Amino acid sequence: MLDEPTAVLTPQEADSLFAALRLLAASGLAVLFISHKLPEVLALSHRIVVLRGGRKVADRPALGADRHSIATLMVGREVEVERPAPPQPGPPVLALSGLHAGAGRDQLRDIDLVVRAGEIVGIAGVSGNGQQTLAALVAGLERPTTGRFDVLGAPGGTTPSDMVKRGVGRLSEDRHRDGMVGEMSVAENLVMERRRDSAFNRAGFQRGAAMQEAARQAIHAFDVRCPGPDSTLRLLSGGNIQKLLLARALAGNPRLILANQPTRGLDIGATEQVHGRLRQAAAKGAAVLLISEDLDELFALSHRIAVMHAGLMTPAVDAARLDVSAIGLAMAGQASPRFAPDREVAA
Amino acid sequence: MIRFEPRASTPLVLLVIVPVLSALAALGSALLILALSGAPTARAAGLLVQGAAGSVFAITETLTRATPLILTGLAAAVAFRAKLWNIGAEGQLYAGALAATAVGTGIITLPPLLMIPLICIAGAAAGALALLGPVLLKAKLSVDEVVTTLLLNFIILLFVQMMLEGPMKDPMGMGWPQTSPIIDEGVLPRLVAQMRLHAGIVIALAASLFVHVLMTRTVAGYEMRAVGGNASAARFAGIPVSATLVKTALLSGALAGLAGVSEVAGLKGYLTSDLSPGFGYSGIVVAMLAALNPLAVVPAAIFVAGVFVGADTMSRTLGISNYFADLVVALALLCVLIGSLFTRYRLRLVRAA
Numbered sequence: 001m002l003d004e005p006t007a008v009l010t011p012q013e014a015d016s017l018f019a020a021l022r023l024l025a026a027s028g029l030a031v032l033f034i035s036h037k038l039p040e041v042l043a044l045s046h047r048i049v050v051l052r053g054g055r056k057v058a059d060r061p062a063l064g065a066d067r068h069s070i071a072t073l074m075v076g077r078e079v080e081v082e083r084p085a086p087p088q089p090g091p092p093v094l095a096l097s098g099l100h101a102g103a104g105r106d107q108l109r110d111i112d113l114v115v116r117a118g119e120i121v122g123i124a125g126v127s128g129n130g131q132q133t134l135a136a137l138v139a140g141l142e143r144p145t146t147g148r149f150d151v152l153g154a155p156g157g158t159t160p161s162d163m164v165k166r167g168v169g170r171l172s173e174d175r176h177r178d179g180m181v182g183e184m185s186v187a188e189n190l191v192m193e194r195r196r197d198s199a200f201n202r203a204g205f206q207r208g209a210a211m212q213e214a215a216r217q218a219i220h221a222f223d224v225r226c227p228g229p230d231s232t233l234r235l236l237s238g239g240n241i242q243k244l245l246l247a248r249a250l251a252g253n254p255r256l257i258l259a260n261q262p263t264r265g266l267d268i269g270a271t272e273q274v275h276g277r278l279r280q281a282a283a284k285g286a287a288v289l290l291i292s293e294d295l296d297e298l299f300a301l302s303h304r305i306a307v308m309h310a311g312l313m314t315p316a317v318d319a320a321r322l323d324v325s326a327i328g329l330a331m332a333g334q335a336s337p338r339f340a341p342d343r344e345v346a347a
Numbered sequence: 348m349i350r351f352e353p354r355a356s357t358p359l360v361l362l363v364i365v366p367v368l369s370a371l372a373a374l375g376s377a378l379l380i381l382a383l384s385g386a387p388t389a390r391a392a393g394l395l396v397q398g399a400a401g402s403v404f405a406i407t408e409t410l411t412r413a414t415p416l417i418l419t420g421l422a423a424a425v426a427f428r429a430k431l432w433n434i435g436a437e438g439q440l441y442a443g444a445l446a447a448t449a450v451g452t453g454i455i456t457l458p459p460l461l462m463i464p465l466i467c468i469a470g471a472a473a474g475a476l477a478l479l480g481p482v483l484l485k486a487k488l489s490v491d492e493v494v495t496t497l498l499l500n501f502i503i504l505l506f507v508q509m510m511l512e513g514p515m516k517d518p519m520g521m522g523w524p525q526t527s528p529i530i531d532e533g534v535l536p537r538l539v540a541q542m543r544l545h546a547g548i549v550i551a552l553a554a555s556l557f558v559h560v561l562m563t564r565t566v567a568g569y570e571m572r573a574v575g576g577n578a579s580a581a582r583f584a585g586i587p588v589s590a591t592l593v594k595t596a597l598l599s600g601a602l603a604g605l606a607g608v609s610e611v612a613g614l615k616g617y618l619t620s621d622l623s624p625g626f627g628y629s630g631i632v633v634a635m636l637a638a639l640n641p642l643a644v645v646p647a648a649i650f651v652a653g654v655f656v657g658a659d660t661m662s663r664t665l666g667i668s669n670y671f672a673d674l675v676v677a678l679a680l681l682c683v684l685i686g687s688l689f690t691r692y693r694l695r696l697v698r699a700a
Contacts, residue, residue: 139583161585170583178583181576192573192584195566204565227355235355248584 001032006040008127011295011328018044036268037296038067050074074268090117092153093256093287094138099147102133102311109311111147117255120278120288121316122302124295124327130311131291132173135260138289139163139170152255164193169254169281171245173261173291175238179245182234186226187215189233190248218247223273239270246277257281257288263297275301295324307331307339314339351692361690366636366643369686370650373679377671391661398660399653405660407544411614412652413645415440415623417551418606419630420637420644421558422474426599428562428639429575431482431592435496436603437627438503439474443604444611445507446473448515448526448618451533451611462532467550467608474604475597477503482596486589500627508620517617526618535613547609551645554602558641561598571595603627632676636683651676 002021006014021044025031035041041048041062048065050058050073058073094115101108108130115121125131136142137149137156140163149156157163163170172178180189191200191211200207200214215229222243226236233241242262249257259278263271278301282288292298298305299319306316307330314330317339326338374392382388399409419436426433433439447470457465481499484490511524519527535546562568573581574591582588606626611618633651637643658672 140585141583159585159587160583161587164585172580172583177577178579181573181580183576184573188569188573192581192586195569195586201566204567206564206566206569208564231355235353 001034003034004036005033006035006037008293010126010331011324012332014040037294038070039296041070042067071268089119090285090287093117093151094289095148095150097148099137099144099149101137101142101144101147101149102130106130106132107311108133108137108144108313111313113306113313113316115256115287115289117285117287118282119303120282120290120301122298122305122319123289123291123308123313124298124305125293125308125331127293129308130313131260131308133311134308135173135258135291138168138256138258139172140168161193164252167252167255168258169249169252169256169286170258171242171249171260171262173264175241175245180233180241182232184233185230186219186224186233186236186244187211187229190215190218190229190244190251193248194251214251218244218251222247222277239266242266242270242274246274250277250281253284253286254281255286257286258291259288260291261293262290263292263294271297295327298327309333348697350695350697351688352695354691354693357690365686365690366638366647366683369682370679373675373682376682377675377678380674381667381671386665386667391665391667394661394664395654395657397657399657403539404542405656407539407542409649409653409656410548411543411545412656413648414545414547414551414613415606415610415626416629416633416648416652417548417645418554418602418609419626420633420648421551421554421630421641422599422603422606422627423631423634424637424639424641424644425558425562425571425602426595427575427634429571429592429595430578431485431575431595431599432493433478433481433496433596433599433603434493434631435478435481435499435627436599436606436630437623437625438496438500439477439600439603440607440610440623440627441503441507442477442600443470443474443607444618444622445510445515445607446470446604447533447608447611448529451529452515452527452617453530456530456532459532459536462530463535463546463612466529466533466612467605470604470608471601472604474602474607475600477604478596478600479593482593486592504620507618511618511620515618524620528617529612533612534616535609543614545609545613547613550605550609551648554605555641555645558598558602562641567594603630606630629676632680635680638683638687650679654679 005017009017021031021033033041033044042065045062048060048062048070049056050070052074092114096111096113099108099111106128123131123134133142137144140157140160143158151157151166151168157166188211191214194200200210212229218224219226219229224240224243226240257278262274262278266274278288278290290298290301302319304316305319305322305327307314307327309331310333321338326336329336330339378388378392381391398405400406419440422436422439423433447466450469451466455465477499478496481492481495484495485492508524511526515526517525517527538544538546538548562572570586570591573586574588578588607622610622615622629651633644633647636647636650654675655672658669661667662669662671
């Protein structure tokens, strides 16, 4: 029995795992493979079982099943076909050039990257190849050692509140560790970045009613399942916490959105909602930097994709030019002609 | 099988009843131990209650003892809420008392309406300053504040002893290691004729209300709670964690310093090196009994003070050691911790499948 065994594998490594599993199954071993990655389930299994809300909702042969039908069974309703709309690339919002930052295993080396208004740029890579430092930089927790780091044409902020003021909405990688305070209420967590704004603060005193109202609106708009603004955050499910984080990050209509592993561990329904919100924000002109280990997610959302390996980053190229194997090779550190820089030129 | 389920919210009734039952359970089990050792239990219990609350004198004595405990309890509650483990309230209390004595023994003479606030501010500032070093070491160099604050207690106490034997020794004190008395203008007024209860209790109650409002209504208190709840998430959301810890430390130290002011200017009148029988450490117990709630610190401090005052009466009459009070307080702490299980979780009987 294997539970999400491919979570931190490159596609090539996953393929060799699948080959081994097929061999084991052929020699008479029963294999139970648990995954939320539909292509893997479809590629590997003989029989597919779908669980939803603790119930078995389907048990059918893999032959004849497709992604769409399985996804529909998992959500319990029709799933929108995921295809990023063609971008209307605007002016550069995030611009990194010759950038070095961090130290040790997770450092950034000579990074060039431009994210324009209205586009979603995906960063692929096995965790621990510099993504953490990249995210910390954009979140305002890390400074570059050398190189240029510009947000909206001016040098980027050096603290989290700087970045928030500059119009950067940030989703932390680990929603429990860096996202929210479990012992505080939904409303208190929701206004954390804007706690000193005049909307929520009068002469050092918190405006309780305004906080409640903001929380009620966010709970409604983002379909957060919780008893109310005063519920203790720790009692919410991961998906609902992520929806609140998203509500907080999007609250000021940010110009740049850092989405670091935005749907890790979420069910398909919540994932779909997070994706919808990110697409919507991009359509309204925000630049989105999407860091993800989930290739399906990267392909579903990104207009352009870059791959990180050992602190280096490939040029970000049109997602339509890429497939899983090209990304997989780049994740393992092998050059691929598909990542030759295209018309996109660093600003 | 019994299963514990986290509660979404705790009914207010439970929040009041559980600590009261815990205190009663602690008294009950302490008396059980007394009974096992062959002492006259019923009489002991009677004397304990009588000594703590049986007369105007008993009540004022209990409140007098509770005054510094409220302040050191608040000092611990504020710091612990931000996960700043200040074990140094004892030293901060002495620092506050020393500063109060330094400005209050004749260097400056002002009318009482100015003199008392001046002494309070001096003591609070000294207490705050005593915690500033440890918190800066923690914020900048990640030095463990449990060690620094604890060890600083002994350094401050030795410093006080040095001052009492040297520069601040009372020339009229017949050679005793004590300071000159606080001038009349600086002495906290007595509240009940013939009794020792003084205006320190008013300062302590006001402090409790102030801390409550600060923690629940202000952005500063919100930031302290956020840093205590999850420092990493607070930093990500833009709360300056180090600055918040420093603010928390200054408040916590100031409260402990005020306890020293209250003892020296309200009760003793001059400073000696046995001003506090461990009020700084007992404050930690008070804060834990109160579940770090600044309003609950008041009844918790009165309970602990009552046990100590009552145990004195009991031990004088029956010859039972007044360490009995420590036993009751320790049991109360255990009972409250067990009791908090019932406020945080709901018990459900589950039939084995």
